[in-house]
Amino acid sequence: MGNGLLKGAGRVGWSMLALVMMLSTMAPPLGATASANKAAVANLSSGLRAAYTTYVRTTSRALASRSLAIPAFARKYNLACSACHTVWPELNNFGQRFRDNGYQMGNDRDAPNWRDPSYWPIAVRTTPQFRVETTDHQPIDPAPSEAEITQAGFDISGIDFLMLGTLYKDITFGLVPTLDADGTAGVEAAFVRFDNLGNSPWANVKVGKFELDNLLSEKRFTWLSSNGGFLYAYHYQPAGSVDNYAFGLGDNQIGAEVSGHSLNSYTRYSVSVLATDDGEAGLPTGKSVDAMVSLSQAFAAGGGLGPQRIGVFGYLGHRPTTFQTINGEPIPGTYGDHKPFYRVGATAQLWLGKLELLPLVSHAQDDVALGGGTEKPEWNTALLEAHYVATPRLMVQGRYELLRMSQQADPATEKTFGNADAFAVGVRAYPFMFARTGMAIHGELAMTKTIGMAPLSGTGSGEPAYDPLTAIWSRSLLLAFDFAF
Amino acid sequence: MRSTLIAAAVLTGVVLVGSAMVRVAPPVPAGTISGTVTYTGTPPKMRPIDMAKEPTCVSQHPTPVMTETVVSGPNNTLGWVVVYISAGADGSTPATAPVRYDQHGCLYIPHVVVLQPGQPLQVTNSDKAAHNIHPLARVNAEWNKSQPPETAPIQASFDKPEFIPVKCNIHPWMHGYFVVLNTSHHAVTGPDGAFSLAGLPPGTYTVTAWHERFGTLTQDVTISGTETKSISFVFKALPY
Amino acid sequence: MRLHTRWIAPVSAWGAVLLFVGATPSPMPAQQAHADNVTGHAAAGRPLYERYCVGCHGKDGDGAGDNAQWIDPRPRDFTLAVFKCRSTATGSLPTDQDLYNAVSRGFVSTYMPPWFALTPQNRIDVIAYIKTFSAKWNGGQTATPITIPDEPAVSADGILHGRQLFQDLQCWKCHGPAGHGDGPAAATLTDSKDNPIRPYDFVVGSRFKCGSTNRDLYQIFMTGLDGTPMPSFADLMQPGDAWDLVHFLRTLQPLASPEATTWRAWLTAHPGELKPIGPEGTQ
Numbered sequence A: 001m002g003n004g005l006l007k008g009a010g011r012v013g014w015s016m017l018a019l020v021m022m023l024s025t026m027a028p029p030l031g032a033t034a035s036a037n038k039a040a041v042a043n044l045s046s047g048l049r050a051a052y053t054t055y056v057r058t059t060s061r062a063l064a065s066r067s068l069a070i071p072a073f074a075r076k077y078n079l080a081c082s083a084c085h086t087v088w089p090e091l092n093n094f095g096q097r098f099r100d101n102g103y104q105m106g107n108d109r110d111a112p113n114w115r116d117p118s119y120w121p122i123a124v125r126t127t128p129q130f131r132v133e134t135t136d137h138q139p140i141d142p143a144p145s146e147a148e149i150t151q152a153g154f155d156i157s158g159i160d161f162l163m164l165g166t167l168y169k170d171i172t173f174g175l176v177p178t179l180d181a182d183g184t185a186g187v188e189a190a191f192v193r194f195d196n197l198g199n200s201p202w203a204n205v206k207v208g209k210f211e212l213d214n215l216l217s218e219k220r221f222t223w224l225s226s227n228g229g230f231l232y233a234y235h236y237q238p239a240g241s242v243d244n245y246a247f248g249l250g251d252n253q254i255g256a257e258v259s260g261h262s263l264n265s266y267t268r269y270s271v272s273v274l275a276t277d278d279g280e281a282g283l284p285t286g287k288s289v290d291a292m293v294s295l296s297q298a299f300a301a302g303g304g305l306g307p308q309r310i311g312v313f314g315y316l317g318h319r320p321t322t323f324q325t326i327n328g329e330p331i332p333g334t335y336g337d338h339k340p341f342y343r344v345g346a347t348a349q350l351w352l353g354k355l356e357l358l359p360l361v362s363h364a365q366d367d368v369a370l371g372g373g374t375e376k377p378e379w380n381t382a383l384l385e386a387h388y389v390a391t392p393r394l395m396v397q398g399r400y401e402l403l404r405m406s407q408q409a410d411p412a413t414e415k416t417f418g419n420a421d422a423f424a425v426g427v428r429a430y431p432f433m434f435a436r437t438g439m440a441i442h443g444e445l446a447m448t449k450t451i452g453m454a455p456l457s458g459t460g461s462g463e464p465a466y467d468p469l470t471a472i473w474s475r476s477l478l479l480a481f482d483f484a485f
Numbered sequence B: 001m002r003s004t005l006i007a008a009a010v011l012t013g014v015v016l017v018g019s020a021m022v023r024v025a026p027p028v029p030a031g032t033i034s035g036t037v038t039y040t041g042t043p044p045k046m047r048p049i050d051m052a053k054e055p056t057c058v059s060q061h062p063t064p065v066m067t068e069t070v071v072s073g074p075n076n077t078l079g080w081v082v083v084y085i086s087a088g089a090d091g092s093t094p095a096t097a098p099v100r101y102d103q104h105g106c107l108y109i110p111h112v113v114v115l116q117p118g119q120p121l122q123v124t125n126s127d128k129a130a131h132n133i134h135p136l137a138r139v140n141a142e143w144n145k146s147q148p149p150e151t152a153p154i155q156a157s158f159d160k161p162e163f164i165p166v167k168c169n170i171h172p173w174m175h176g177y178f179v180v181l182n183t184s185h186h187a188v189t190g191p192d193g194a195f196s197l198a199g200l201p202p203g204t205y206t207v208t209a210w211h212e213r214f215g216t217l218t219q220d221v222t223i224s225g226t227e228t229k230s231i232s233f234v235f236k237a238l239p240y
Numbered sequence C: 001m002r003l004h005t006r007w008i009a010p011v012s013a014w015g016a017v018l019l020f021v022g023a024t025p026s027p028m029p030a031q032q033a034h035a036d037n038v039t040g041h042a043a044a045g046r047p048l049y050e051r052y053c054v055g056c057h058g059k060d061g062d063g064a065g066d067n068a069q070w071i072d073p074r075p076r077d078f079t080l081a082v083f084k085c086r087s088t089a090t091g092s093l094p095t096d097q098d099l100y101n102a103v104s105r106g107f108v109s110t111y112m113p114p115w116f117a118l119t120p121q122n123r124i125d126v127i128a129y130i131k132t133f134s135a136k137w138n139g140g141q142t143a144t145p146i147t148i149p150d151e152p153a154v155s156a157d158g159i160l161h162g163r164q165l166f167q168d169l170q171c172w173k174c175h176g177p178a179g180h181g182d183g184p185a186a187a188t189l190t191d192s193k194d195n196p197i198r199p200y201d202f203v204v205g206s207r208f209k210c211g212s213t214n215r216d217l218y219q220i221f222m223t224g225l226d227g228t229p230m231p232s233f234a235d236l237m238q239p240g241d242a243w244d245l246v247h248f249l250r251t252l253q254p255l256a257s258p259e260a261t262t263w264r265a266w267l268t269a270h271p272g273e274l275k276p277i278g279p280e281g282t283q
Helices: A002-024 A034-043 A046-062 A071-077 A093-100 B002-021 C005-021 C042-052 C096-105 C120-133 C156-168 C214-223 C239-251 C258-269
Strands: A123-126 A129-139 A146-155 A159-168 A171-179 A185-194 A204-210 A253-261 A267-275 A289-299 A308-319 A339-352 A355-366 A378-391 A394-407 A420-429 A438-451 A471-484 B031-041 B082-087 B099-104 B107-109 B112-115 B121-125 B131-135 B145-147 B154-156 B162-167 B175-180 B186-188 B194-200 B203-211 B215-223 B228-237 C032-035 C038-041
Touching: A071 A123, A071 A159, A093 A253, A253 A289, B031 B203, B031 B215, B082 B112, B082 B194, B099 B112, B112 B186, B186 B194, B194 B203, B203 B228, B215 B228, C032 C096, C032 C120, C038 C042, C038 C120, C042 C120, C096 C120, C156 C239, C156 C258, C214 C239, C239 C258
Parallel strands: B031 B228, B099 B121, B112 B175
Antiparallel strands: A123 A159, A123 A471, A129 A146, A129 A471, A159 A171, A171 A185, A185 A204, A204 A253, A253 A267, A267 A289, A289 A308, A308 A339, A339 A355, A355 A378, A378 A394, A394 A420, A420 A438, A438 A471, B031 B194, B082 B186, B082 B203, B099 B107, B121 B154, B131 B145, B131 B162, B162 B175, B203 B215, C032 C038
16 A cells, blocks of 8 residues: 555646646746836835845744644544544644643543553654755845845754653643754744643643744644745735844744633634744843634535634734943843834635645735834735645645735835735655654645845845846745654 | 843953954163273373452362363273264254353353253353353354353254354353254263163164364264164374 | 646646546445534545544554554544443443543543534534444344433431442442442453453542543443443442442542531541441442
8 A cells, every 4th residue: 555655646646746847838938027026125214125135034044834733632532643644744623622721632541651661652753855945036236136046955854852741630731942954943932831720721821932822833734845845824914114123923933822612623723822932032122912812613515634624813013213331232122112013814624525725815014113114014915815624635735925014114115015925835755654753745835926125045146136017926836755753 | 140240251351352342552662872082092181270360269279270172081081072873863852941051160061961852941040150151052043142150041053053152252261162953862971981872773783983182083883772882082182 | 739838837746636536446435424513434444533533542443543653542443343431231332422522521531632622513524434443233223221310318317328339339449449440359450451451530620531521430330331330230220329429439439428528427426427438348
């Protein structure tokens, strides 16, 4: 059976390459005349341009998507990965309920003392790969020269160390240190959760650094490439946004969460109070708080692989606009004069037999001071992701996301500046599926078209195009072995 | 004188015609297959059963009882072997007489019983301890019933042929067998290893001997009339 | 013959689509199952079984999956069609509702998770597929649940009678005089596949394997847990007796129940009156 699937994956690979060849010759750049765009670029102050360039550089590292699939749980409970995951790392409702219950199965055998002492709650994941990145209309010296920049070759991803489990009945912990591909260490998650307070699934408290309760989770989704591995809805910030305004709805945040769910996790809520540091430790920006609310409701309808679920979310954030300095350097903790921003949206998880549809719409608005202009920047996103889960070991997926600015921070900016369209297609084939380790053969082709701004993938020269109305295409092709043990 | 002769002739005629009309079934010859079951080699040693967990049964056995997996007699004869006709038209009829199975002194008496499908089985408990009857059937339904002392006999029957091990979970040394066979020609050997299958019409038969530890042996035997065919089964015994 | 390059992609794509639609599965009986207002079909249950169940219960439903060797107690062998948690008499098949409840509830202190997070349709489809593993379901015979009369009110007399039954029926042989699972026969108990098995320990107070209500408890000893040492006592008790036993058994658990309250009150009013349970309590 394994051999047959690998042969199938090979045929898919060739179809993928055919699609790649077809699409890469197909998309011409769009845009208005070069001269009008140059004028618009000149309107952006050099300071602000520097600011958002820095943002782009720092987020490109943050955007390296980390995903959570935990073979340690499979080893603990002797269940194959497919029990909790539609295709790992994406959760199905059984896995969602397990997670909501504090990684407890509920058979009075969850606490560590029920396990052989040789069981350790640790799993490791990494993804060696071959990838091709192409970005056009990239500015190079001397201005206004442009080039199409291509990078291709074998590469490695970072390594995730996933340690999640229970300390005691109804006390859960999570610890996810990470190593980036260049060896930089980080802490992606570190939390303690008190589950089922008062013996009720409606009251759970989590404290530490953790993923927000996004129904469409970026940490547990099935995309890995530079252009496909993130959602614009979760990371986009308009050009000109001020410096210490770091934020991503898909970034793990530090704070406290009160959450609850019905016994089968069909109804879920989460309310979080978070530090204003976008998950950076050390309280650099100090005093204010962010808040996040998410609600979802599922219905047992249809014979698909799970219930039909709809949800809404809202994030209200604050970021500082002033700070004290010493010798010109900002002093942590002196940040003040916080200004708000928000993100709201609705999303769903719908099943039609083996086809899973994941739509998401969102609306975002930043304060004037955060936008760096004279108006509050606003934008809307909409995405539709589709997964065809042919078997627990084979999934084909596609996504289209669009982002449209509805109000630019600087009224002189062209209305379409910053708009983005993102397409991605992919396939994941799993040669084996049991309770010890996992591997996926991953193929992905993702393309983003951004108007004027440097692509969020972080590829290319990292600067916006000289002509702000240039449509910049950035394409990623990723062929990878994604394994976890 | 003449009328008497005529009457006698008519009477004789009536008797002759009548007797020709009455059909008397000729007696069917029935043969017998008999013999002895023995073993060669070394059988496993039987061990004394420790019934300390059930004081009411310990008191019934002044000397400990041995396990009954291999019960043998002088000259290597083998007991508790079920010998039966497994093939051949042996004119079997369904049996309706109940078969009794007793729990006495924390042992199954007898160790092996043979039943036909649908034949009633009566299980009784003659002990002061409660037992549970647990036939470990695979083809028939597996059931499990409790039988405390001084309660009514359990009535049961089985639909399909099968060799069914029986155990009592409370007293793990208790082992027995319900052997459900399609034939009414069967015998269970005693320690003297002797068996006899009588009332067999002429024909060719396969005779099977089954022992719970040593397996199964078969032989073909032909009966042509009323003779007694003598056969023997020799099992290979291993000490483990 | 020129190969038109513009056809490569659609043809490959179609090839991929046809591949994904999957090989036709081998023909299987059109087994159905009904519970809780949903009807399941074996054909729909097969891919679900292969996703969720196969690792423990095995491809052939014989309880010999890849992970089974690490699991104690062993996963159920569906080929024998012998099930613990039934509403039908010992030796009978369970009803579809019994199987559906078992899958939804899971089995406490085992590796069988509670699967109620799956939709009812998914669960009943899996049940329909599980029934294809044994020919005993092909006869179409449906087993009849036992009749469970209404539960009477809790009373001290009832509990005392239940205690006497616990003594006379010799439940303490396995479950122990205090229901601690430490009776004289407990250490040597084996299930029908000769694997060691422990009797339920009332003193821990967890859910029963087959539910958690008084009705579930009634059903446990009136139908027996087939495949285990726990027999059926249906031939030995009248319904009134059985409810008394249920009420007494509840007093053995460290749970706040009306039975425990009634019993504690009686014990306080009648100190030292009880004969001990066990061999000393036998006449």
